[in-house]
Amino acid sequence: MTCLPEITPGQKQLGLVIDLDTCVGCQACATNCKEWNASGHSGPLPDLKPYSAGAEGVWFNRVHSYEAGEGEAGRTVHFPRSCLHCETPDCVTVCPTGASYKRIEDGIVLIDHDICIGCGLCAWACPYGAREMDEDEGVMKKCTLCIDRIYNETIPEAQRQPACVLTCPTSARHFGDLGDPESKVSKLVAERGGQPLMPELGYKPVNSYLPPRNRSSAAAQPEEASPTPMDIKNPLLRWMDKVLTR
Amino acid sequence: MNPAPSIVFFTTASGAGYGLLFWLGLLRPLGLVAMSPMAALVALVLALVLITAGLLSSTLHLGNPKRAWRAVSQWRSSWLSREGVAAILTYIPALLLGLGLWVDAPALALIAGLLAAAGAFATVYCTGMIYASLKPIRQWHHPLVVPGYLALSAFSGAVLLAMLAAFSGSGAVPALLAILTGAAALLLKRAYWQAIDTAPPIATIESATTLGFIGKTRPLDPPHTEQNYLLREMGFRIARKHATKLRLIAQLGGFALPALLALLALLAGGTAAALALTLGAILALAGLLVERWLMFAEATHTVTLYYRGS
Numbered sequence: 001m002t003c004l005p006e007i008t009p010g011q012k013q014l015g016l017v018i019d020l021d022t023c024v025g026c027q028a029c030a031t032n033c034k035e036w037n038a039s040g041h042s043g044p045l046p047d048l049k050p051y052s053a054g055a056e057g058v059w060f061n062r063v064h065s066y067e068a069g070e071g072e073a074g075r076t077v078h079f080p081r082s083c084l085h086c087e088t089p090d091c092v093t094v095c096p097t098g099a100s101y102k103r104i105e106d107g108i109v110l111i112d113h114d115i116c117i118g119c120g121l122c123a124w125a126c127p128y129g130a131r132e133m134d135e136d137e138g139v140m141k142k143c144t145l146c147i148d149r150i151y152n153e154t155i156p157e158a159q160r161q162p163a164c165v166l167t168c169p170t171s172a173r174h175f176g177d178l179g180d181p182e183s184k185v186s187k188l189v190a191e192r193g194g195q196p197l198m199p200e201l202g203y204k205p206v207n208s209y210l211p212p213r214n215r216s217s218a219a220a221q222p223e224e225a226s227p228t229p230m231d232i233k234n235p236l237l238r239w240m241d242k243v244l245t246r
Numbered sequence: 247m248n249p250a251p252s253i254v255f256f257t258t259a260s261g262a263g264y265g266l267l268f269w270l271g272l273l274r275p276l277g278l279v280a281m282s283p284m285a286a287l288v289a290l291v292l293a294l295v296l297i298t299a300g301l302l303s304s305t306l307h308l309g310n311p312k313r314a315w316r317a318v319s320q321w322r323s324s325w326l327s328r329e330g331v332a333a334i335l336t337y338i339p340a341l342l343l344g345l346g347l348w349v350d351a352p353a354l355a356l357i358a359g360l361l362a363a364a365g366a367f368a369t370v371y372c373t374g375m376i377y378a379s380l381k382p383i384r385q386w387h388h389p390l391v392v393p394g395y396l397a398l399s400a401f402s403g404a405v406l407l408a409m410l411a412a413f414s415g416s417g418a419v420p421a422l423l424a425i426l427t428g429a430a431a432l433l434l435k436r437a438y439w440q441a442i443d444t445a446p447p448i449a450t451i452e453s454a455t456t457l458g459f460i461g462k463t464r465p466l467d468p469p470h471t472e473q474n475y476l477l478r479e480m481g482f483r484i485a486r487k488h489a490t491k492l493r494l495i496a497q498l499g500g501f502a503l504p505a506l507l508a509l510l511a512l513l514a515g516g517t518a519a520a521l522a523l524t525l526g527a528i529l530a531l532a533g534l535l536v537e538r539w540l541m542f543a544e545a546t547h548t549v550t551l552y553y554r555g556s
Contacts, residue, residue, distance in 0.1 A: 002320045020456070030469070055472055062469035064552055066451075069461030076466060079455055081552055090381060096317035096327035115316055118309020120479065121326055124247070127382035127449070129476045129549030138309025195456040198449045198548065201381050209456050 002095045005104040007087055013107040013179030014145055015085050015206035016165065017188055021213045023063075023172040025078030029164035030061040033082075033143075036163035041148040042113070046136040058132045060143040061164055075212055080173070082164070083130035083143035084197060084205035085109050091122035091131060100140075107179065107206060108147060113139045127201050150175070178206050247383065248482040249542035252306040257373065258402075258534045260300030260333075261395065264366035265403015266293040267340060269420060271363035275356040278419045279407065283347040283355075285414035289407060290344050294337075301333060325379055329372035336365030370399045384448045385545040390438040397434050398534060401427040405504050405530045409523035412511060417519065421508045424526070428505030432497060435537065439493060442544070447556075454551040465555050480547035481554075492540050500533015 007013070037060060038045045047057030061082040068075050085102075089109055092100045099116035102109045111122075116139040123131040123140060131142045146162035149155065159166060165173040176185030185208075188194070194208035232238040270289050273279040281289065305311045318334065320327040339361035346355030374395030377386040404424040411417030451465075452458030507526035511519035550556070 002323045056474050064465065064469050065467035066455055066457060066463050067466045068457040068463040073461060075460050077457055093323040094326065096320050096324045096330065098320050115313065116310065117313040117316055119326065123479065124380050124383065127548040129552060132475045133309060197456060198454050200449055200453060211456060211459065
């Protein structure tokens with residue numbers, strides 16, 4: 001059913017918290033996502049012309065890089081983009097078949113590939129570009145928050161997390177219940193001032209992005225900036241400098 | 247947005263078919279268009295052929311056309327589903343109208359005609375709402391989009407009915423309607439174009455990335471060097487630079503000339519009227535194909551903010 005479940009405060013809302021301060025843009029999350037999901041719940045994830053020019057395929061996670069700000073205040077920020085498992089996702093309500101749905105029990109937005117007709121309307125309705133068409137099967141595909149890992153009792157408990165979170169070498173990705181204000185991820189969001197993407201569109205994303213931290217003050221000069229004893233050409237003065245700095 | 251030929255053809259053909267069905271169902275019972283039952287039957291068949299061809303064409307756009315029947319189940323939330331329901335339900339009074347005309351039962355034709363007109367209106371309204379309800383596409387999520395769909399459908403239907411009525415004798419009322427709806431559609435499209443050209447963006451790269459607090463943001467490295475579904479479907483921008491010319495072609499060829507030809511037909515009457523309205527109908531449908539294509543090509547989706555920053 002494509003009507004949305006009613007969300008009460010404190011209800012379980014599984015999602016990701018992505019730290020834009022520590023993300024190094026290594027693409028490991030995107031690669032491991034593709035690796036796991038190619039054979040998981042949504043598999044296969046097709047690649048068109050994989051070994052020639054024009055190679056492309058279905059990915060649930062895309063890592064962009066941006067420049068923000070000018071001059072010394074400017075930053076390079078790496079930005080992983082995937083499904084935000086919104087509280088009010090239009091991708092679900094526009095679906096004519098009921099293939100697209102939001103789970104009441106944990107808020108994960110999923111697609112039933114057996115009834116999807118591949119009309120593409122959900123991809124149009126998603127402002128974030130989280131859905132990509134599987135043009136081999138003619139059905140839409142999207143991030144499942146690794147539903148086949150997080151509840152998988154056949155793998156060790158520590159590994160019951162999304163593939164992207166497990167693989168991140170800088171721990172820039174965190175997984176948890178963002179509906180519970182006392183959860184580790186909710187506290188992280190509160191502490192670091194996590195932000196939703198495009199809040200003006202009203203989709204209420206569950207995933208949150210932690211902003212890059214402020215840098216240490218611009219006045220602090222690197223050590224190399226001050227003159228070294230070798231900059232003093234006169235040997236007598238150099239000797240005096242050495243004695244006096246002792 | 248990518249103007250898929252199947253969808254452009256669907257909105258043009260089905261739109262004209264529903265417009266024709268609407269005017270036929272409404273005007274004939276009211277005695278405003280003097281058509282013999284047989285001539286009305288021909289008009290009904292043309293309407294149903296256009297509608298059905300358009301609906302079949304729209305299923306070509308699906309990744310899984312054999313599952314298309316599932317699309318009528320979610321009418322509680324989905325405008326696409328509602329459109330499917332309305333389209334199927336409209337066949338019932340439309341076929342009953344045909345029966346009423348065939349056996350010459352005026353009472354049945356009257357009631358079925360009015361119901362078919364209501365169904366045609368509802369279906370086109372739903373089609374418009376599919377687009378108007380998509381928030382990430384500001385050119386579609388606009389109050390003039392649904393009136394636009396209704397006006398274009400009413401206009402192309404009126405031109406077609408005027409043409410058919412002219413062949414069977416008198417087409418004064420539908421010709422007059424074609425002029426009025428043509429003028430209305432033209433004004434509406436002009437107002438719409440002006441509105442979307444001057445409206446501010448609904449989101450920015452800064453709000454899309456949360457990085458606005460650092461400063462102006464711009465894309466540095468793309469996530470992939472080749473195309474993907476998102477860029478082909480939502481990032482379409484071929485021929486957007488020709489928008490001004492195409493708008494002019496749609497306005498002149500699609501609206502102004504057919505309305506002018508309808509005026510000529512109104513004044514001339516007879517065979518000349520039939521010929522003028524035939525030319526008018528061809529021009530109107532061709533112009534609408536251009537306009538419908540533009541409707542897609544000019545629409546921008548927020549996902550392009552991530553890729554292009556605008």
